[in-house]
Amino acid sequence: MEPGGRILVADAQPLVREGLKALFGVMDGVSVVAEVSSGGGVLTVCDRARPDLLLLDCCLPEKDGVLLARLIRARGGGERVLILCGHGGDCLDPAVAAGADGLLLKEADHEEVRFAVRSVLAGGFFVSPSVAGRLATRCRQGWALEDRxxxxxxxxxxxxxxxxxxxxxxxxxxxxxxxxxxxxxxxxxxxxxxxxxxxxxxxxxxxxxxxxxxxxxxxxxxxxxxx
Structure with a gap:
């Protein structure tokens, strides 16, 4: 059985939110329990709706997705966090450093979005393939640092x-x-x-x-x- 869960969608663009809700609406076991257009109220909505996964735009007004990921991790919550990013994955490094569980490019097709959500809900880490090479390089550098x-x-x-x-x-x-x-x-x-x-x-x-x-x-x- 594929992993399901409750999702909070945070994106400033109504078209993006509607598209994601439509996509998740046909996925078994997945439901959108809240949506927000800015980062200011995400933590409050999260406490009320208790989602399993937060899908956060990295460019949210008030509090961006990367800052929110850091705040969520700092308070010790168990919510999974998947960052939505445009601009060729420019927020990859900040998202990983903030403790996000993955990064999904906005150019991703429906199949990639579904796979990313299922992977993160199952406890995995997902990065869009087009920027995965950069992450591998960062990991190798990090392991070398840890060895020292x-x-x-x-x-x-x-x-x-x-x-x-x-x-x-x-x-x-x-x-x-x-x-x-x-x-x-x-x-x-x-x-x-x-x-x-x-x-x-x-x-x-x-x-x-x-x-x-x-x-x-x-x-x-x-x-x-x-x-």
């Missing part, structure tokens, strides 16, 4: 490793605190410590680091619900 860092995984305490693993799986700070039976402030401290030691700046970078360490990552929806 001292300590790495071995420098983390056992608790920091536990918190890192949960963050990589998409858990919020509050949820991690419940699982580890500690305060949320304690989780925040461990999270800040391991990110500083490893030079990581977003949940996407934590996830990528965990994958390179070979940690078994599961989607939150596949885990037993906490009582």
């Amino acid at each position: 860092r001292t300590g790495g995984w071995e420098a983390l305490t056992p608790r920091e490793r536990e918190v890192l693993h949960y963050v990589a799986e998409g858990f919020r700070n509050r949820e991690i605190a419940d699982l580890l039976v500690v305060s949320e402030k304690t989780v925040e401290k461990h999270r800040a410590n391991f990110m500083a030691k490893l030079g990581l700046h977003s949940a996407a970078e934590v996830r990528a680091f965990a994958q390179r360490q070979g940690l078994p990552l599961r989607l939150r929806d596949h885990l037993v619900e906490k009582g």
